[in-house]
Amino acid sequence: MSQFNVLMGKELRESWRSFKILWIPLVFILLGVSDPILNYYLMDILKAVGEMPEGFQMVMPELSPADILAASTGQFQSIGLIVLIATFVGTISRERQNGTATLLYVRPISHMALFLSKWLVACLVAVISVIAGYAASLYYTVLLYGPVQWDQFIGMLATYLLWICLIMAVTVAMSAAFKTVIAATLTIIMVIGGTIFESLIGSFLSISPWKLPSSALSLLSDYYDRTNFILNLSLSTGLLIFFIVLGIFMCQRNASTTEI
Amino acid sequence: MTLISVSDLTKTFGNQTVVDHISFSIESNTSTALIGPNGAGKTTTLSMLTGLLSQTSGSIKMDGVKDMRSVIGFLPQYPKFFSWLSALEYTEMAAKLSGVEAKQARLQSQKILEYVGLGSALHKKTETFSGGMKQRLGIAQALVHKPKLLLLDEPVSALDPVGRREIMNLLKEIQNETTILYSTHILNDAEEMTDQLLFLRGGKLVEKGSLNEVRARFEEPRIKIKFSSQEQALQFASQAELHCNVEGETVFVEIDHDQPTMQQLLNRLANSNFSIESIEKVTANLEEIFMKVVGSHESV
Numbered sequence: 069m070s071q072f073n074v075l076m077g078k079e080l081r082e083s084w085r086s087f088k089i090l091w092i093p094l095v096f097i098l099l100g101v102s103d104p105i106l107n108y109y110l111m112d113i114l115k116a117v118g119e120m121p122e123g124f125q126m127v128m129p130e131l132s133p134a135d136i137l138a139a140s141t142g143q144f145q146s147i148g149l150i151v152l153i154a155t156f157v158g159t160i161s162r163e164r165q166n167g168t169a170t171l172l173y174v175r176p177i178s179h180m181a182l183f184l185s186k187w188l189v190a191c192l193v194a195v196i197s198v199i200a201g202y203a204a205s206l207y208y209t210v211l212l213y214g215p216v217q218w219d220q221f222i223g224m225l226a227t228y229l230l231w232i233c234l235i236m237a238v239t240v241a242m243s244a245a246f247k248t249v250i251a252a253t254l255t256i257i258m259v260i261g262g263t264i265f266e267s268l269i270g271s272f273l274s275i276s277p278w279k280l281p282s283s284a285l286s287l288l289s290d291y292y293d294r295t296n297f298i299l300n301l302s303l304s305t306g307l308l309i310f311f312i313v314l315g316i317f318m319c320q321r322n323a324s325t326t327e328i
Numbered sequence: 329m330t331l332i333s334v335s336d337l338t339k340t341f342g343n344q345t346v347v348d349h350i351s352f353s354i355e356s357n358t359s360t361a362l363i364g365p366n367g368a369g370k371t372t373t374l375s376m377l378t379g380l381l382s383q384t385s386g387s388i389k390m391d392g393v394k395d396m397r398s399v400i401g402f403l404p405q406y407p408k409f410f411s412w413l414s415a416l417e418y419t420e421m422a423a424k425l426s427g428v429e430a431k432q433a434r435l436q437s438q439k440i441l442e443y444v445g446l447g448s449a450l451h452k453k454t455e456t457f458s459g460g461m462k463q464r465l466g467i468a469q470a471l472v473h474k475p476k477l478l479l480l481d482e483p484v485s486a487l488d489p490v491g492r493r494e495i496m497n498l499l500k501e502i503q504n505e506t507t508i509l510y511s512t513h514i515l516n517d518a519e520e521m522t523d524q525l526l527f528l529r530g531g532k533l534v535e536k537g538s539l540n541e542v543r544a545r546f547e548e549p550r551i552k553i554k555f556s557s558q559e560q561a562l563q564f565a566s567q568a569e570l571h572c573n574v575e576g577e578t579v580f581v582e583i584d585h586d587q588p589t590m591q592q593l594l595n596r597l598a599n600s601n602f603s604i605e606s607i608e609k610v611t612a613n614l615e616e617i618f619m620k621v622v623g624s625h626e627s628v
Binding site: 166167171 | 375382410
């Protein structure tokens with residue numbers, strides 16, 4: 069336990085001193101703010117910039133607060149995820165490649181403590197970022213589009229946080245299993261590729277690991293399909309545990325690949 | 329007392345045998361030099377001792393110790409530190425990871441950093457350190473948890489002459505308190521600080537023993553006579569009926585079974601009218617022994 073605390077302390081120091089814990093939430097805040105504001109002022113922006121043809125009638129869809137939060141989620145799902153994956157995909161492999169891990173691995177450390185400290189700090193940064201992003205989005209959504217039900221919002225947020233912790237487990241496990249470049253490629257294919265795959269033919273599948281974000285959004289409004297929610301939640305939790313176990317195993321197995 | 333015994337240690341990567349059935353033991357409070365050319369398997373041997381690599385076959389035993397990693401301190405050839413930690417933070421973390429209690433870890437870290445001469449750089453980030461300072465920090469982190477066995481991979485190879493001298497002096501001090509196994513290809517260093525020599529070549533242990541033992545085995549004592557001209561040297565060599573090698577004005581007379589003795593040679597020279605500039609007995613240094621040990625197995 070004390071060893072886990074020491075490793076945790078090291079990771080926290082690292083994310084603090086490299087400003088990760090500051091700039092990634094900032095990116096999410098910007099992403100979260102952009103959709104409610106942009107959509108609200110789109111008409112004014114178009115009027116100010118574009119010369120509309122005479123008699124041009126623009127029909128803007130009537131957007132609900134849930135739609136705006138869904139749009140923000142879309143931002144987090146693309147740019148947000150890429151930023152998080154790129155930041156944490158080297159967390160174990162880079163230390164092995166540059167040799168800083170060597171002096172840790174020659175000590176009697178537990179690879180479980182090592183992996184968990186890496187994953188938990190990645191989760192912490194990701195969770196802070198997502199909460200900050202949604203808080204920013206929610207603030208302008210409520211201000212400009214009307215209220216959101218608290219219990220629904222909390223349910224949505226909690227479900228999305230499970231998703232983001234799953235992504236971090238995949239990222240850190242890949243980092244434990246492969247070199248940084250390969251780990252990055254595989255994680256992007258699995259997460260971003262999977263999300264695209266899901267959006268193309270997802271409607272034919274009742275459950276898939278990539279359905280969690282849309283499951284989360286389904287909690288926001290009664291119009292969304294809420295069937296299979298529990299199934300998707302269980303599937304994701306199962307995968308989360310699988311990737312953590314895989315990561316710990318890979319940490320142990322690849323310890324000798326550290327640069328001496 | 330034997331601290332660690334290694335028997336038939338072997339490591340193969342694919343079909344390449346990097347370390348080939350090596351056996352040796354190390355006594356407590358001695359220092360052992362692992363000598364060999366590049367690619368001889370020194371680093372691989374040390375990696376197996378640290379537990380970073382697992383051996384293909386053979387055993388490493390330490391009496392009464394279950395997890396050897398807790399009693400070993402290791403300094404790699406190019407130690408890499410987390411650039412965002414200060415020297416004190418790093419050493420403290422290292423101590424705690426090796427099981428030293430928090431309060432004690434801080435005390436021991438401060439003490440060891442003072443000891444290696446980093447007392448004024450406790451709170452400096454390791455990224456600002458020079459090569460010599462990094463090596464000192466490397467030694468500090470290897471010693472902070474008071475290990476029984478200190479493993480050093482080429483501890484001074486990457487340093488300039490000043491840094492090398494400083495680190496060698498530091499190691500000689502440490503030598504009195506702990507057991508050291510270090511690899512090197514710089515033979516002057518080994519000559520300076522060693523109780524046992526292990527010569528590795530192509531993954532095999534080709535020679536072991538104390539410096540004097542190895543020297544006695546490989547020494548070919550010679551008498552070096554310097555004449556005033558090359559003609560005289562050649563003339564001496566042709567008349568002497570001894571094993572002579574002529575190099576310019578100098579003749580090396582090989583001594584075989586203590587013959588000829590210095591006295592005999594002097595008597596002969598006194599009775600002739602060669603003009604001699606100097607005469608001395610020469611013994612092989614470690615470098616020549618190294619070349620012989622390595623060379624004698626070249627044909628294998």
